[in-house]
Amino acid sequence: xxxxxxxxxxxxxxxxxxxxxxxxxxxxxxxxxxxxxxxxxxxxxxxxxxxxxxxxxxxxxxxxxxxxxxxxxxxxxxxxxxxxxxxxxxxxxxxxxxxxxxxxxxxxxxxxxxxxxxxxxxxxxxxxxxxxxxxxxxxxxxxxxxxxxxxxxxxxxxxxxxxxxxxxxxxxxxxxxxxxxxxxxxxxxxxxxxxxxxxxxxxxxxxxxxxxxxxxxxxxxxxxxxxxxxxxxxxxxxxxxxxxxxxxxxxxxxxxxxxxxxxxxxxxxxxxxxxxxxxxxxxxxxxxxxxxxxxxxxxxxxxxxxxxxxxxxxxxxxxxxxxxxxxxxxxxxxxxxxxxxxxxxxxxxxxxxxxxxxxxxxxxxxxxxxxxxxxxxxxxxxxxxxxxxxxxxxxxxxxxxxxxxxxxxxxxxxxxxxxxxxxxxxxxxxxxxxxxxxxxxxxxxxxxxxxxxxxxxxxxxxxxxxxxxxxxxxxxxx
Numbered sequence: 001x002x003x004x005x006x007x008x009x010x011x012x013x014x015x016x017x018x019x020x021x022x023x024x025x026x027x028x029x030x031x032x033x034x035x036x037x038x039x040x041x042x043x044x045x046x047x048x049x050x051x052x053x054x055x056x057x058x059x060x061x062x063x064x065x066x067x068x069x070x071x072x073x074x075x076x077x078x079x080x081x082x083x084x085x086x087x088x089x090x091x092x093x094x095x096x097x098x099x100x101x102x103x104x105x106x107x108x109x110x111x112x113x114x115x116x117x118x119x120x121x122x123x124x125x126x127x128x129x130x131x132x133x134x135x136x137x138x139x140x141x142x143x144x145x146x147x148x149x150x151x152x153x154x155x156x157x158x159x160x161x162x163x164x165x166x167x168x169x170x171x172x173x174x175x176x177x178x179x180x181x182x183x184x185x186x187x188x189x190x191x192x193x194x195x196x197x198x199x200x201x202x203x204x205x206x207x208x209x210x211x212x213x214x215x216x217x218x219x220x221x222x223x224x225x226x227x228x229x230x231x232x233x234x235x236x237x238x239x240x241x242x243x244x245x246x247x248x249x250x251x252x253x254x255x256x257x258x259x260x261x262x263x264x265x266x267x268x269x270x271x272x273x274x275x276x277x278x279x280x281x282x283x284x285x286x287x288x289x290x291x292x293x294x295x296x297x298x299x300x301x302x303x304x305x306x307x308x309x310x311x312x313x314x315x316x317x318x319x320x321x322x323x324x325x326x327x328x329x330x331x332x333x334x335x336x337x338x339x340x341x342x343x344x345x346x347x348x349x350x351x352x353x354x355x356x357x358x359x360x361x362x363x364x365x366x367x368x369x370x371x372x373x374x375x376x377x378x379x380x381x382x383x384x385x386x387x388x389x390x391x392x393x394x395x396x397x398x399x400x401x402x403x404x405x406x407x408x409x410x411x412x413x414x415x416x417x418x419x420x421x422x423x424x425x426x427x428x429x430x431x432x433x434x435x436x437x438x439x440x441x442x443x444x445x446x447x448x449x450x451x452x453x454x455x456x457x458x459x460x461x462x463x464x465x466x467x468x469x470x471x472x473x474x475x476x477x478x
Contacts, residue, residue, distance in 0.1 A: 002039040003105055005075040006064055010083045014048040022047045025079040028109045033077050036107060041073060051086040052135035061090070068097050068104065075105025081113055081124060082131040091128045095121055150235040151242060153250045162206055162223050163255050170252040177255045179205050183224055184256070184264045188418070188425035190447040193221050193268070225268055230254050230261035245378035262414035263421035270418075286339045286445055287456055291319050294459030294474070298327035302335055319458060331460050337468045338458065343437055343445075345475055346452040347429060354430035365416045371409040378402050454478055 007029040011021040022045050033040045044060040051058065061084070067073050076094075078084045085091040098104050098115045106115045113127070114120030146156055160169035163176045183196045197220045200206045206215050206223065227233075231254035232247060233240045240248040256264075285302025293300055300319045317335040321327035378399065385395040429437075429448045437445060457474040 002037055003074045004041045004072075005033055005038045005077050005105055006042045006044055006067060006073040007033070007040050008044045008046075008061065008064055008076055008078045008084055010046040010049060010051060010058070010061070012048070012050050012052075017048070019045075019047050025083065025109075028079055029077045032107055032109050036105070038075065038077070038105060040077070042067070051082075051084070051090065052132070052139070054087070065093060065097060068094075069100070071101070074103070075107075077106075078108050080108050080110045081127050083108075085128050086131045086135050088125065088128055088132065091124060095124075147235060150233055150240050151248060153233050153248055155250065155252065161226065161228060163226075163229065164252065172253045172255055180224060180229070180255060183220075184260070185425040186441065186444075187224065187264055187267055188422045189444050190426070191441045191443050192271075193217060193224070195441050195443060196220060196224075221268060225261075225265045227261070228252070229256040230258045232261075243382065245382045246375065259413075259417040260421060262410075263418040266414040266418040267422065284442070285317060285319075285335060286442065286449065287319060287335075287342065290446070290449065290453070291338070291456045291458055293321035293327050293331045294457045294472075295330055296321065296328040297457075298325065300327070300331070300458060301325070321458075331458055333458050333461070333473075334468065338456070338473055340434065341470050341473055342449060342453065342456055342475060343434055346449050347432060347434070347437065349452045349477070350428075350448075351430040354428055363420075365413050367409060367412065371406065371413065374402055374406045374409060378406065452478060 007026055009022040009025040009029065011025075014021060026043055026045070030040055044064040046058045046060045049058050050056050051061075064073075064076065068076065076084070085094065095115060098106070102116060104116065106113070111127075113124050115124060149156060155169055160166050163173060163180050165171045165173045179200075183200075186196060187193065194217060197215060197217055200215065200220065206220065227239050228250060231249050231252070233250045242248050288301040289299050291300040292298065298321060300321050302317045302319055303322075305316060305318050318332055319335055319338060320332040321329055323329040381390070381395055381398055381402065384390045385392060426444075426447075429451070432440075432448075437448070440448075453475045455476040457476065459472040459474065461469065461472055
């Protein structure tokens, strides 16, 4: 009876996506199996998959190992040993299975290696070690080439990042850029990335990775804070400095100014560090956690009205003091009239303040010249070492202090423009109508209300009271 074998084919890169390389390997492997009178029963194909990168999982290779161990196939045929393994650990996993099942078959088209013998295993280990070194050498050359391109401000290959044209990754896509700028403005106004992500998913904005239904949170965050937006070149996730100590600028058209990008990045970083107050985080209902029971003073949260049915005239949500949350459970109120009352009061109060307030300033950061001088000092130090007018030792003693000064000034500049851009993004709430207010994301609505009001006391209405009484809603002003 013919031995049942699996054919394993793999190629690291298939730029055209036509799988011609693995097809050629399969044809040669089938011919070899026929010569050995073996019966090929399954082809395990890893097309466009690296066997060298440690973070890459080869699904078909893993399946082949499981089938070998389970006895579903009696051996493996591959075009070459380096198609199977370029990491010694992968070869050792295969050898362990051959130890457990000594009668397994193994053959390659390009050489004769017997994994069933000690000499064959030794030869296989040597061949994989050389293949691994070859991959290391190739990887080192590619990394060096990528670094050279980065230092020249050129982009590497791959698809264009969101915000730039697919046909010319150096030209801005005006539609995508408009979405990015609008989302950045929302971030500066207090809207969460999660809210933006949800809206982008509904509207089909962004570029989710192939095979996924929506973008991950960190993917949206990267789109909105990518240094590429203001023209900075990065390498391995870090903003790149040239040999002269100056920031490397990319050859593409920017979407943001440096000040805009720094402001958004600082706002995102600040939130990730947990500096914002908990009550300004997004909730489902406007006054959740802001409203308090007029009797026990416990916080009241919005909840779905269990009696409400879609299409009915009743209210969809209520503010209810809950015993579950430590309250007395004796106070509750229909949600929408309370929200609209508080919004009218808050907007009215802010209109009065706006009449006497000063518009946000667009002044420049006052220490810009100081930062430029520090950057010039760093460049001069590096040039002096290259010209051999100072020693490397002197450079390394002077440079760290200047770099710390540069980083501190850049951080101060980012905070300055963050506050300025936040004020611009938030605009003047006093100009909003009620309908415009309720069209804002919930985070922004709560921030506007909390600007004027610290809490809202909801007093009991008494028995039989059904008509909304605004006198029982007491705002606590700041």
